[in-house]
Amino acid sequence: MHPEFEKYLKENTSLTQDDIHHINNKAFDKTLHRNELLLQAGDICKHKVFVVKGLLRMYSIDSNGNEHILQFAPEHSWTLDVESYDKQIPSEINMGAIEPTEVMLWQKDDFNKLLSEVPELSKLSQQIISRNIYYSRQRMLTTLSATPEEKYDDFIERFPKLLTRLPLRMIASYLGISIKTLTRIRHNQLHR
Amino acid sequence: MHPEFEKYLKENTSLTQDDIHHINNKAFDKTLHRNELLLQAGDICKHKVFVVKGLLRMYSIDSNGNEHILQFAPEHSWTLDVESYDKQIPSEINMGAIEPTEVMLWQKDDFNKLLSEVPELSKLSQQIISRNIYYSRQRMLTTLSATPEEKYDDFIERFPKLLTRLPLRMIASYLGISIKTLTRIRHNQLHR
DNA sequence: ACTGATTATGGTCAAATGACCATGTTTTTA
DNA sequence: TAAAAACATGGTCATTTGACCATAATCAGT
Numbered sequence: 265m266h267p268e269f270e271k272y273l274k275e276n277t278s279l280t281q282d283d284i285h286h287i288n289n290k291a292f293d294k295t296l297h298r299n300e301l302l303l304q305a306g307d308i309c310k311h312k313v314f315v316v317k318g319l320l321r322m323y324s325i326d327s328n329g330n331e332h333i334l335q336f337a338p339e340h341s342w343t344l345d346v347e348s349y350d351k352q353i354p355s356e357i358n359m360g361a362i363e364p365t366e367v368m369l370w371q372k373d374d375f376n377k378l379l380s381e382v383p384e385l386s387k388l389s390q391q392i393i394s395r396n397i398y399y400s401r402q403r404m405l406t407t408l409s410a411t412p413e414e415k416y417d418d419f420i421e422r423f424p425k426l427l428t429r430l431p432l433r434m435i436a437s438y439l440g441i442s443i444k445t446l447t448r449i450r451h452n453q454l455h456r
Numbered sequence: 457m458h459p460e461f462e463k464y465l466k467e468n469t470s471l472t473q474d475d476i477h478h479i480n481n482k483a484f485d486k487t488l489h490r491n492e493l494l495l496q497a498g499d500i501c502k503h504k505v506f507v508v509k510g511l512l513r514m515y516s517i518d519s520n521g522n523e524h525i526l527q528f529a530p531e532h533s534w535t536l537d538v539e540s541y542d543k544q545i546p547s548e549i550n551m552g553a554i555e556p557t558e559v560m561l562w563q564k565d566d567f568n569k570l571l572s573e574v575p576e577l578s579k580l581s582q583q584i585i586s587r588n589i590y591y592s593r594q595r596m597l598t599t600l601s602a603t604p605e606e607k608y609d610d611f612i613e614r615f616p617k618l619l620t621r622l623p624l625r626m627i628a629s630y631l632g633i634s635i636k637t638l639t640r641i642r643h644n645q646l647h648r
Numbered sequence: 649a650c651t652g653a654t655t656a657t658g659g660t661c662a663a664a665t666g667a668c669c670a671t672g673t674t675t676t677t678a
Numbered sequence: 679t680a681a682a683a684a685c686a687t688g689g690t691c692a693t694t695t696g697a698c699c700a701t702a703a704t705c706a707g708t
Contacts (some may be wrong), residue, residue, distance in 0.1 A: 298706080298707095324597055324601075326601040330601065332597060332600040332601050334593060334596060334597065346586060346589050346590060346593075347586075347589075347590045347593075350586055393585065393589075394538060394539075394542055396589070397538050397539075397585075397588070397589065397592075398538060398539045400589075400592045400593075400596065401526060401538075401539075401592075403596065404526060404592065404595065404596065404599070405516055405524060405526065407596070407599055407600075407632065408524040408599075408632040409516075409518040409522065409524050409632075411694095412694090412695085431654080431655065431656090432656065432657095433654095433655075433656090440599065440600040440601075441695085441696095442695070442696050442697085443655095443656080443657095443696095444657090444658090444696060444697080445694085445695060445696075446656095447656065447657055447658075448657095448695090450656090450657090451657080451658085604664090623684080623685065623686090624685075624686065624687095625684095625685075625686090633665085633666095634665070634666050634667085635666095635685095635686080635687095636665075636666060636667080636687090637664080637665060637666075638686095639686060639687050639688075640664095640665090640687095640688090642686090642687090643687075643688085649708100650707105650708085651706100651707095651708090652705105652706090652707095652708105653704105653705085653707100654704080654705070654706085655703080655704070655705080656703075656704085657700105657701085657702080657703095658699100658700090658702105659698105659699085659700085659701105660698090660699090661696105661697095661698095662695105662696095662697090663694105663695085663696085663697100664693105664694085664695075664696090665692105665693085665694075665695085666691105666692095666694090667691095667692090667693100668689105668690090668691095669688105669689085669690090670687105670688090670689085671686105671687085671688085671689105672685105672686090672687085672688105673684105673685080673686075674683105674684085674685070674686090675682105675683080675684070675685080676681105676682085676683070676684080677680105677681095677682085677683090678679105678680095678681090678682095
C-alpha cells in the first residue's frame, strides 16, 4: 500500500479503507528516472496514471523539432492521453519524467471495473475531468489575452511550487514564448 | 418535435423514437436574434444548449475590453459553460448569437433525469465531452506551435463552413492574432 | 569531488506584429 | 430603399519578439 496514495484519497474522497485497498491492489508501480519516457508518440496509452512522487510532463514535438508542453503532472495528480486511452489508438504526444518519479498504473480493463464497482471513484473521476476542462479553458484564455509577462506572472501564481523544479526553457515552452523573451522579463522584474 | 433535432439524433446515436420524443419533450425552445445574449458573464448557466439552427459564440471580455472567443457553436452542436453549470456558480463568459439562432434548452434537473433514464444519451454525452477535450488539446497545440498564417490555414481546414459566416475580426479573436495580421495574411495569399 | 552536460543570460539584428487612423465597401435595420 | 452601422483593408511607425551566437553558471551522474 502506498501511504502517499492513501493519504491523497482520504483527503479528496470519502472512499472507505476497503475501497482504497481494492483500488490500490489493481495498480502496478513504476519508477522513472529523469528524462525517461512513460509514453511515446506512436504508442498506445494503456494506463491511467497517478503520480505518487516526482514530476511528469506531457508534450508534443512539432515538425520543426520544437517541444510544446501541454501539461505538467506533479505528485498527487492523474494523467493520461485521453484520446489514445479511450480509443486505443496511437498517441500523438509524449509523457516523460522531469525528475525521478514514481507512478501507479492501472490497466484500462481493471480501471473500468473499478469505476463500476466503486461509485465514489467514479465521482472522483468526473471531478477530475471537470477540473481539467475548466483549467484548459482558463489556460486558453490566458494564452489568448495575456502578454508574455502576464503569462509568466500567472504561471507563478498558479504553480508556485513548480517554479523552482522546472528548467526555464520548459516554462517558456509551456507558455508558448521564447526563452529569450522569458529571460528578458525576468531581467526587467529584477531591475525595477 | 424539431425535425432537425430528430435528424441529428438519428444520425449520431442509436436512440429509439420513443427516447427521442422523451428527450425532446423536456426541452424549451428559444429564438435569438443577432447579437442577443444567451448567457451573460455573472449569470448562472442553467441549461444544456443544443443549437438547432444558426451560430453561437462563447467569449470572454478581458480587463482592456477586448473580446476573446473560446468557441463557436454552429447548428447541431451542444454548448454550455461547464464550470457554471456543474457548480451553479456565476459564469465568467458570455454566449451570444452571431446569426439569428434557434436553440433548445434543458434545465439541469430535467437533463440529469434524462441521463439516468436513457443510457444511450449518457453515452452521447460522454462522447461529446471526450471530443471536446481532444479538440481543446489540438487547439492549444496549434496556438502554441503555429505561425499566424498556419493558424489561419488550420482554421479554414477545420471550419470551412464557418469562414463565410463570420466577420474576420471574430476569426482573429478566436486565433489570438490582430485583425491587421489577418488581413496581411489574406493579402499575401491573394498576391502569390 | 570531478567532469561533462545542461542551463540561464545577454548582445545584436532582422522580421513580425500591433496600435492608430483613414477610406471605401458591405451589411443591417428601420 | 435609404441612412446608419459594421466591416475589411491599407498606410505608417514604434515596439516586441525570435533566431543565432557566445559565455558564464549551475547541475547531474559517476
